[in-house]
Amino acid sequence: xxxxxxxxxxxxxxxxxxxxxxxxxxxxxxxTPKSGKYFPxxxxxxxxxxxxIADANATDVDLAVGAARAAYSKVWSxxxxxxxxxxxxxxxxxxxxxxxxxxxxxxxxxxKPIRESRDTDIPLAAAHxxxxxxxxxxxxxxxxxxxxxxxxVVGQIIPWNFPMLMLAWKVAPALATGNTVVLKPxxxxxxxxxxxxEVCQQAELPNGVVNIVTGAGVTGADIVNHPGIDKIAxxxxxxxxxxxxxxxxxxxxxxxxxxxxxxxxxxFEDAAIDEAVEGIVNGIFFNQGHVCCAGSRLLIQxxxxxxxIEKLKVRMAHIRxxxxxxxxxxxxxxxxxxxxxKIRELVTAGGAEGAEQWSAPCxxxxxxxxxxxxxxxxxxxxxRIAREEIFGPVLSVLTFRTPQEAVEKANNTPYGLSAGVWxxxxxxxxxxxxxxxxxxxxxxxxxKFDPASPFGGYKESGWGREGGRHGLTAYLKASx
Ligand code: NAI
Ligand code: MG
Numbered sequence: 001x002x003x004x005x006x007x008x009x010x011x012x013x014x015x016x017x018x019x020x021x022x023x024x025x026x027x028x029x030x031x032t033p034k035s036g037k038y039f040p041x042x043x044x045x046x047x048x049x050x051x052x053i054a055d056a057n058a059t060d061v062d063l064a065v066g067a068a069r070a071a072y073s074k075v076w077s078x079x080x081x082x083x084x085x086x087x088x089x090x091x092x093x094x095x096x097x098x099x100x101x102x103x104x105x106x107x108x109x110x111x112k113p114i115r116e117s118r119d120t121d122i123p124l125a126a127a128h129x130x131x132x133x134x135x136x137x138x139x140x141x142x143x144x145x146x147x148x149x150x151x152x153v154v155g156q157i158i159p160w161n162f163p164m165l166m167l168a169w170k171v172a173p174a175l176a177t178g179n180t181v182v183l184k185p186x187x188x189x190x191x192x193x194x195x196x197x198e199v200c201q202q203a204e205l206p207n208g209v210v211n212i213v214t215g216a217g218v219t220g221a222d223i224v225n226h227p228g229i230d231k232i233a234x235x236x237x238x239x240x241x242x243x244x245x246x247x248x249x250x251x252x253x254x255x256x257x258x259x260x261x262x263x264x265x266x267x268f269e270d271a272a273i274d275e276a277v278e279g280i281v282n283g284i285f286f287n288q289g290h291v292c293c294a295g296s297r298l299l300i301q302x303x304x305x306x307x308x309i310e311k312l313k314v315r316m317a318h319i320r321x322x323x324x325x326x327x328x329x330x331x332x333x334x335x336x337x338x339x340x341x342k343i344r345e346l347v348t349a350g351g352a353e354g355a356e357q358w359s360a361p362c363x364x365x366x367x368x369x370x371x372x373x374x375x376x377x378x379x380x381x382x383x384r385i386a387r388e389e390i391f392g393p394v395l396s397v398l399t400f401r402t403p404q405e406a407v408e409k410a411n412n413t414p415y416g417l418s419a420g421v422w423x424x425x426x427x428x429x430x431x432x433x434x435x436x437x438x439x440x441x442x443x444x445x446x447x448k449f450d451p452a453s454p455f456g457g458y459k460e461s462g463w464g465r466e467g468g469r470h471g472l473t474a475y476l477k478a479s480x
Contacts, residue, residue, distance in 0.1 A: 006320070009327040011114045016105045021052045022190070024060055024214065025197035027067035028207030034059040039216070041190055044111035045324050045333040045368040053190045056213040061182070061222040064211040068153040068180040069228055071208030076180050077150065079206075085136030088176055090203040092129035095122065095168075098199070102192055106164055107324045109191040111333030111369070112287055114325050117164075124449055125168035128467075131451035132176035135472060139177060142469055148476035150178035151254070152230040155223040157244075158193075159236045160186035160335050161290040161391075167193050169466050170233050171210060172451075177475040179231070180209045184223055186236075187216040188336050221247070229253060233474070235292075238389075238415075238460050245463075256464035256474045258292065258456060260389040261417030264410035265295030265446065266432065268403070269304050271422035275444065277311045280395070283420060283446040285319060285373050288331055289393040290339070292461075293418035295446050297386060298375075299406050302399045309377060309397065316360040316373050323365070331393060334369040343371050343392035350376045350385040355396070381412055389415070403428065407435045416458030420446045439465070 021038060023030040035057035040049045056064075076084070095102065102125075103117040112121070140146045154174045158166040163185055174181050185193035193212050200210045213219060217240070224232055224247050234244055235258040248255055265283050267276050283295025300308050324332030334340045351357055355376040364370045371392055379386050379396040386396050400406040410419055419438040421429050433441045439457045442448060449455070454470035456462055464474045 006328045008323075010323065011104060011107070011325045011327060013104055013108065013325065015101045016108070018051050018105070018108075018191070022054060022194050022214070024054045024056055024064070025194065025200075025210070025212040026060070026064045027071075027211070028201065028205075030197070033057070034063070039187065041109060041188060043108050044188075044335050045365070047367055050109060051191065053187075053214045056215040056219045056222070058222045061213055061219065061226055064182045064213050065153060065226050065228040067208035068182050068211050071206055072152055072180040075206045076209050077178055081137035081139065081178070084175065084178065085133045087203055087205050088129050088133030088136060088172060091199055091205070092126050092133060094199050094202055095126040095129060099123065099126065102164055102195060104325070105195055106192050107332070110160065110163060110189050111324050111335050113329040113332045115327055115329065116287060121162055121165045124451070125164045128165075128168040128172045128451045132172035136176040139472070139476065142472040142476055144473050144476045145478040147479045148177075149479045150475060151477060152179060153228060154179045154181050154231045154233060154475065155226065155229040156181050156183040156233045157220045157223060157236065158183065158185055160189040161287060161292070163189035164192040164196065166235050167196055169235075173466070173471050173475050174233070175209065177472060179475055182211045182213060182223055182229070184213050184215060184220050187214070190214045224248065231255065231475070234258070241462065256466065257462040258466060259460060259462040260415055261292045261294065261457065261461050262297055262387065262389055262413045262415045263293055263295050263418040263420070263438065264297045264299050264436070265420035266299045266406050266410060266422065267301060267304065267308060268406075268421070268423040268428060269301040270424045270428075272424065272444075273304065273308060273311060276422040277308065277315050279420060279422060279444070279446045280312060281315055281319070284395045285331060285393050286447050288334055288371070290335060290391055291447065293440060293447065295418075295420050296390060296395060297410075297413075298395055298397045299400050299409055300397060301406070302401050305399050309375070312375065313358065316375070319360055319362070319373050321362045321364070321370065321372060331373060334371050334392065337369055339391065340369040340371060343390055343394060346385055346388060346390045347374065347394060350379070350383060350396070353383045353385070355379045355383055355385060381409065387413065403432060407432060411435075411437050414460040417456075417461035418442070
C-alpha cells in the first residue's frame with residue numbers, strides 16, 4: 001500500500017484559447033492553405049480533437065520560401081546584428097510572460113505531464129532565445145572567421161516529443177545568425193508552433209523572417225526539395241534523416257540532422273545506488289521515454305545487478321501515470337496511436353526473444369494512449385529491444401563485469417547520441433567517458449540540458465551539433 005494518497009491537482013486550461021481551425025503563418029500573417037485541406041490534432045490523453053490544422057502543399061511551401069527569401073534579402077540580412085539580437089530578447093521575454101499558456105497548450109497537444117512542460121520545455125525554450133540573443137552581435141567569435149555569413153533561407157523540420165523546445169533549438173540560432181526560416185512542426189503537435197507565430201507578431205518581428213507551415217511528412221519533403229532552401233535542419237527519426245540526406249545529395253543544400261539514439265546508462269559497482277536509481281528513472285521515464293537521448297540501455301555491473309533492480313522496482317511502483325494536466329503526474333500519455341503501436345510491437349518482440357518483462361503496477365485510464373513504465377531484464381546484445389529505439393517508457397537491462405566490457409557494450413550500437421556514467425570515482429568516469437562514442441555524456445546525472453552546451457551525435461545519431469558555439473557554426477559560412 002502506498003501510504004501517501006494524492007488529491008487531484010489539476011492545472012486549469014482556462015489560460016489557453018484554442019481556435020477551431022488554424023491557418024498557415026506566412027509573411028507575418030495567418031493565411032488559408034492553397035491546398036484547402038485541414039487535418040485534426042488530438043489530445044492523446046483523451047483522444048478528443050483539439051483543433052483542425054492546415055495541411056500545406058507544395059504551393060504553400062513555395063509561398064513560405066518566397067516570403068523567407070524576401071525577408072532575408074530585403075530586411076534581415078541588412079539589419080545591424082545588435083538589432084536582430086533585440087528581437088530575440090523580445091521573443092524570449094514574451095515566452096517567459098506567456099509560459100503558463102505555452103505549457104498548458106503543450107501538455108494538451110502532446111500528452112506530456114504539465115510538470116515537465118512547465119518546468120523543462122518552456123523555460124528551456126525561453127533560455128535558448130536568451131542565449132542566442134546574446135550571440136547575435138558577437139558572431140566573429142563563433143569560430144567561423146571574422147565575418148561569418150548566414151546561409152539564407154533555412155528549412156526546419158521538427159518532431160513531436162519536445163515541440164516548443166525543438167522549435168527554439170532551431171529558430172533561435174537561425175535568427176541570431178541572420179538566416180530566415182520556414183519551419184514545419186510535427187503533425188501531431190502543431191499548436192505551440194502556431195502560438196509561437198503569434199509571439200512573432202507580438203514581438204513585431206519583420207514579416208517573413210519566421211514562417212510556419214503545418215502538415216505531415218509530405219509537407220516536410222516539399223520543404224527539403226524546394227530549390228529556394230539553402231540549408232535543412234531536421235530532428236526526427238534516423239529513417240527520415242537518411243531520406244533527407246539522400247534527397248539533398250548533389251545539391252548546394254547543407255544539413256544538420258539530429259536523429260535517434262539508444263543510449264547506455266552505465267552503473268558501476270561504486271556508484272551511489274539510490275542516486276543512480278533516480279538517474280535511471282529520469283533517464284528513461286522522463287517525457288514517457290520519448291527522448292532521443294533517453295538512457296534506454298541500462299548497463300549494470302554484475303555484482304550490484306540484483307540490488308539495483310530491486311530498488312528500481314520499488315521506485316517505479318511510485319511513479320504516477322495519468323492525467324498530464326495533474327501536477328502530480330510523472331508519466332503522461334503516449335503521443336499517438338502509431339507510437340503506442342510501435343512500443344507494443346517492440347515490447348512483444350522483447351518477450352518473444354526471451355527477455356523478462358516487469359511493468360509497474362498502475363491504473364491505465366480508459367481512453368487515450370498509455371504505456372506503463374516497464375523494464376526488461378535478461379536482455380542480450382542481439383535482442384531487438386537492445387538495438388532499436390523504442391521511444392517509450394521501456395528500459396532494457398544488460399550487465400557487465402569490467403569497465404572495458406561496459407565500454408564495448410555501450411559502443412555496440414549504430415547510434416551515439418548520449419550516455420550516462422555513475423561512479424564515485426572521477427578517474428573512472430573520465431576513463432569511461434573518453435572511450436564512449438557518444439556526443440553527450442552525463443556523469444552522476446542524466447538528461448541535463450543547457451543552451452550553452454552543444455548537443456548532437458556520432459554515427460547514425462546525426463550530423464552536426466545544436467546549442468553552444470558549435471551549434472552556431474551550423475548556421476554560418478566563412479566569408480571569403
Ligand atoms: P519522423 O522522423 O517521421 O517525424 C519527424 C518529423 O519529420 C515530423 O515533422 C514529420 O512530419 C517529418 N517528416 C516525416 N517524413 C518526412 C520526409 N520524408 N521528409 C521530410 N520530413 C518528414 O518520426 P515519427 O514517424 O514521428 O516517429 C517514428 C520514430 O522516430 C519514433 O518511434 C522514434 O523512434 C523516432 N523519433 C526520434 C526522434 C528524435 O528526437 N530522435 C523524434 C521523433 C521520432
Ligand atoms: Mg496532438
